[in-house]
Amino acid sequence: MSVAIKDFKDNVGKSVTIQGWMFNKRSSGKVAFLELRDGSGETQGVVVQVSSEAFKIAQELNLEASVEVTGTVSRHPKFKDKFELQVFAIKVFQNPTEEYPIGKKEHGPEFLLDNRHLWLRSRRQAAIQKIRHTAMYSIMDFFDKRGFTRIDAPIFTPNACEGTTTLFSVDYFDEGKAYLSQSGQLYQEAAIFGLGKVYDFGPVFRAEKSKTRRHLTEFWMMDAEMAFHDQKMNMDVQEAMFVYIVEKVLEKNMPELVVLERNVEELQRVKGPFHHIKHKDAWKKLADAGFAPRENDDFGADEEIALANMFDRPVFVENYPAGVKAFYMKRDPSDDSRVLCADMLLPGYGEVIGGSQREDDYNILLGCIKDHGLKESDFSWYLDLRKYGSVPHSGFGIGLERMVTWLCALPHVRESIPFPRLINRLRP
Amino acid sequence: MSVAIKDFKDNVGKSVTIQGWMFNKRSSGKVAFLELRDGSGETQGVVVQVSSEAFKIAQELNLEASVEVTGTVSRHPKFKDKFELQVFAIKVFQNPTEEYPIGKKEHGPEFLLDNRHLWLRSRRQAAIQKIRHTAMYSIMDFFDKRGFTRIDAPIFTPNACEGTTTLFSVDYFDEGKAYLSQSGQLYQEAAIFGLGKVYDFGPVFRAEKSKTRRHLTEFWMMDAEMAFHDQKMNMDVQEAMFVYIVEKVLEKNMPELVVLERNVEELQRVKGPFHHIKHKDAWKKLADAGFAPRENDDFGADEEIALANMFDRPVFVENYPAGVKAFYMKRDPSDDSRVLCADMLLPGYGEVIGGSQREDDYNILLGCIKDHGLKESDFSWYLDLRKYGSVPHSGFGIGLERMVTWLCALPHVRESIPFPRLINRLRP
Numbered sequence: 001m002s003v004a005i006k007d008f009k010d011n012v013g014k015s016v017t018i019q020g021w022m023f024n025k026r027s028s029g030k031v032a033f034l035e036l037r038d039g040s041g042e043t044q045g046v047v048v049q050v051s052s053e054a055f056k057i058a059q060e061l062n063l064e065a066s067v068e069v070t071g072t073v074s075r076h077p078k079f080k081d082k083f084e085l086q087v088f089a090i091k092v093f094q095n096p097t098e099e100y101p102i103g104k105k106e107h108g109p110e111f112l113l114d115n116r117h118l119w120l121r122s123r124r125q126a127a128i129q130k131i132r133h134t135a136m137y138s139i140m141d142f143f144d145k146r147g148f149t150r151i152d153a154p155i156f157t158p159n160a161c162e163g164t165t166t167l168f169s170v171d172y173f174d175e176g177k178a179y180l181s182q183s184g185q186l187y188q189e190a191a192i193f194g195l196g197k198v199y200d201f202g203p204v205f206r207a208e209k210s211k212t213r214r215h216l217t218e219f220w221m222m223d224a225e226m227a228f229h230d231q232k233m234n235m236d237v238q239e240a241m242f243v244y245i246v247e248k249v250l251e252k253n254m255p256e257l258v259v260l261e262r263n264v265e266e267l268q269r270v271k272g273p274f275h276h277i278k279h280k281d282a283w284k285k286l287a288d289a290g291f292a293p294r295e296n297d298d299f300g301a302d303e304e305i306a307l308a309n310m311f312d313r314p315v316f317v318e319n320y321p322a323g324v325k326a327f328y329m330k331r332d333p334s335d336d337s338r339v340l341c342a343d344m345l346l347p348g349y350g351e352v353i354g355g356s357q358r359e360d361d362y363n364i365l366l367g368c369i370k371d372h373g374l375k376e377s378d379f380s381w382y383l384d385l386r387k388y389g390s391v392p393h394s395g396f397g398i399g400l401e402r403m404v405t406w407l408c409a410l411p412h413v414r415e416s417i418p419f420p421r422l423i424n425r426l427r428p
Numbered sequence: 429m430s431v432a433i434k435d436f437k438d439n440v441g442k443s444v445t446i447q448g449w450m451f452n453k454r455s456s457g458k459v460a461f462l463e464l465r466d467g468s469g470e471t472q473g474v475v476v477q478v479s480s481e482a483f484k485i486a487q488e489l490n491l492e493a494s495v496e497v498t499g500t501v502s503r504h505p506k507f508k509d510k511f512e513l514q515v516f517a518i519k520v521f522q523n524p525t526e527e528y529p530i531g532k533k534e535h536g537p538e539f540l541l542d543n544r545h546l547w548l549r550s551r552r553q554a555a556i557q558k559i560r561h562t563a564m565y566s567i568m569d570f571f572d573k574r575g576f577t578r579i580d581a582p583i584f585t586p587n588a589c590e591g592t593t594t595l596f597s598v599d600y601f602d603e604g605k606a607y608l609s610q611s612g613q614l615y616q617e618a619a620i621f622g623l624g625k626v627y628d629f630g631p632v633f634r635a636e637k638s639k640t641r642r643h644l645t646e647f648w649m650m651d652a653e654m655a656f657h658d659q660k661m662n663m664d665v666q667e668a669m670f671v672y673i674v675e676k677v678l679e680k681n682m683p684e685l686v687v688l689e690r691n692v693e694e695l696q697r698v699k700g701p702f703h704h705i706k707h708k709d710a711w712k713k714l715a716d717a718g719f720a721p722r723e724n725d726d727f728g729a730d731e732e733i734a735l736a737n738m739f740d741r742p743v744f745v746e747n748y749p750a751g752v753k754a755f756y757m758k759r760d761p762s763d764d765s766r767v768l769c770a771d772m773l774l775p776g777y778g779e780v781i782g783g784s785q786r787e788d789d790y791n792i793l794l795g796c797i798k799d800h801g802l803k804e805s806d807f808s809w810y811l812d813l814r815k816y817g818s819v820p821h822s823g824f825g826i827g828l829e830r831m832v833t834w835l836c837a838l839p840h841v842r843e844s845i846p847f848p849r850l851i852n853r854l855r856p
Contacts, residue, residue, distance in 0.1 A: 065817055129577055136578055150560070151557060154847040168599075381856035419582040
């Protein structure tokens with residue numbers, strides 16, 4: 001009977017066949033121990049009969065050999081939740097003749113990235129991708145359960161909304177240049193009028209010449225938008241969503257978190273209510289911690305992390321100065337210099353979610369567009385949304401890779417995506 | 429109490445408040461009937477008290493006015509599953525002063541596409557998007573339940589694998605040109621070695637100068653890939669997935685199918701086992717129907733539809749000639765001129781899924797690459813997968829918009845995606 005390694009717990013004592021790869025081997029001369037994976041899990045195959053055909057095959061197997069192994073599932077003698085396979089037959093699909101490039105020795109990041117197609121097989125990289133899967137799936141599940149409709153935003157967009165310096169462009173037939181989207185938000189706003197609550201989830205692109213631990217040229221972004229939601233309700237949805245994601249990762253990916261040596265307590269602390277602080281007050285806290293206060297500025301990377309680390313759970317930093325935020329954010333009625341927005345910061349990491357209430361007044365929005373030096377004609381369709389039944393609405397965006405980087409506590413965002421694209425990396 | 433219109437059935441006799449838009453109005457002088465939507469559903473608001481403030485407001489409302497309406501939920505006098513709102517208060521967010529551009533009169537497709545940001549509010553367009561949502565979600569749900577890991581493929585790819593004529597390109601820093609992906613399949617193949625069963629789901633791009641009912645320049649594609657699956661197992665997964673999608677649409681979207689006047693019986697017929705026919709035999713059937721047989725050619729659009737319509741359910745057309753298919757497909761061991769593949773055709777529509785077993789032998793694959801005039805160096809990473817533990821594997825791709833077009837029985841693929849991109853359309 002062919003089974004997945006993850007289902008060994010239900011097959012103790014039974015004779016089963018697995019199909020997978022041998023990624024490690026120890027042999028004492030009398031016993032061969034084969035470390036096997038099949039994509040669902042890992043196990044140890046034990047081959048004891050020195051005179052058997054299986055033992056002979058086991059002796060000859062090289063790293064990454066693809067095999068079909070038949071044996072009896074047994075409990076690991078020492079570890080309660082571990083199982084082994086007492087092997088009696090091995091069929092070989094391919095025993096590699098060339099040495100597997102990613103051996104036990106340490107490799108530099110450039111070598112590993114050059115071999116990303118092989119590196120993805122490693123225990124750690126597979127664990128990251130499984131956690132990424134859970135994060136993506138639980139976001140979609142969360143929205144599906146709450147009556148959101150998915151509205152994929154276009155990648156090809158006609159205007160360079162905020163200057164062309166960080167945009168990739170393509171020649172688009174007779175229409176001139178098309179730019180690759182940096183956010184689907186404006187399109188989500190259009191969709192709420194027919195569907196109430198919507199989200200998108202797709203790749204976005206940034207041609208930024210930044211080479212930091214937080215930058216990719218291509219990454220996945222989720223934008224949600226909700227009619228009749230003010231900024232308070234908006235933050236409540238974000239909190240509920242984030243708690244749900246972390247819950248699901250803890251529920252489904254404990255083995256992967258162990259592989260990654262993730263501090264699980266930090267994840268278990270992610271429970272509502274999250275902290276809230278006004279941008280103004282955040283600068284006061286930073287000043288107390290020795291930073292030079294710049295009440296009307298955005299935070300730098302160091303300041304953001306220092307601030308995030310002052311809290312034991314995620315924190316919403318609210319009401320940034322209008323000047324440092326996008327044109328579409330609604331002004332705070334109690335202080336016209338600030339907007340009804342919040343960035344959500346994570347301890348040890350910084351910002352992962354940005355959200356705001358949107359300006360819903362036609363004339364004020366038009367003024368904001370002009371103030372930001374944007375062309376009215378480029379936004380005529382967006383302005384239409386404030387002409388025909390405008391409503392209070394808000395939304396937010398979450399960068400998937402930044403979230404995965406935090407969930408897995410990775411040193412660099414590049415491991416959070418299957419095939420990272422950086423300014424100097426386009427392959428494999 | 430604020431409720432969603434879809435939940436009226438649970439609130440009969442109760443006083444509730446809804447927030448939404450008025451998209452139609454009838455008034456007899458004594459009674460005003462307001463047709464209201466909130467994104468979750470539609471209802472009729474009945475205002476009877478001529479002397480009331482609510483009646484006065486109702487009289488003045490223009491199409492697409494955004495409102496908060498309070499009243500009592502009642503059963504529709506004639507229709508069992510319909511509910512109304514006996515209105516006693518209306519609060520207006522915005523009563524449009526300009527006439528809503530999409531009125532009751534017929535509009536041409538170009539006008540509607542120019543106003544896609546408003547057109548999406550229409551009952552029919554919202555219904556399509558809800559069905560698209562169900563299709564996407566149920567695909568992801570299907571794979572999640574079966575232990576697949578999502579592996580997003582990159583959009584930026586380094587090589588123009590099969591010529592550059594249908595590829596969009598961007599300038600990529602010092603790396604030269606990057607091409608926008610047409611398929612994530614090759615990347616999925618790399619990922620099975622660590623994760624066993626994987627899928628991607630993202631936008632792909634085709635710079636084809638085709639202006640047909642079936643072409644978009646940007647559309648969503650799902651690619652699945654499975655280690656240790658032969659072509660037979662591959663088709664079984666496709667069938668199970670497709671049955672699941674249709675089941676979910678029938679379960680969740682009956683109101684939308686009614687709006688679209690979809691022939692539901694055609695969907696209900698989608699049950700396994702699907703039909704199977706060899707490509708060779710399909711040509712014989714076509715010959716019987718009067719088509720000129722071209723046993724070693726692909727089908728034209730007319731032939732494909734004629735063939736699909738010979739079956740009452742989806743049909744797998746198997747074993748195409750190698751010459752009309754991609755280089756990576758595994759040759760049929762019993763007939764070297766054909767490959768282990770199948771396209772799945774839908775009655776009334778044609779192809780929506782293409783799948784195959786992949787060539788897993790290094791030398792044969794290298795030969796195929798050369799035979800197709802491709803550069804070995806462009807595929808060195810892909811060839812690596814056949815060097816280090818190669819396994820039999822197969823997979824398939826499904827075009828989301830084609831599937832949605834069929835599910836909704838749309839005349840043109842352009843309505844199946846929120847913001848369609850065609851060779852002459854890049855906005856809004």
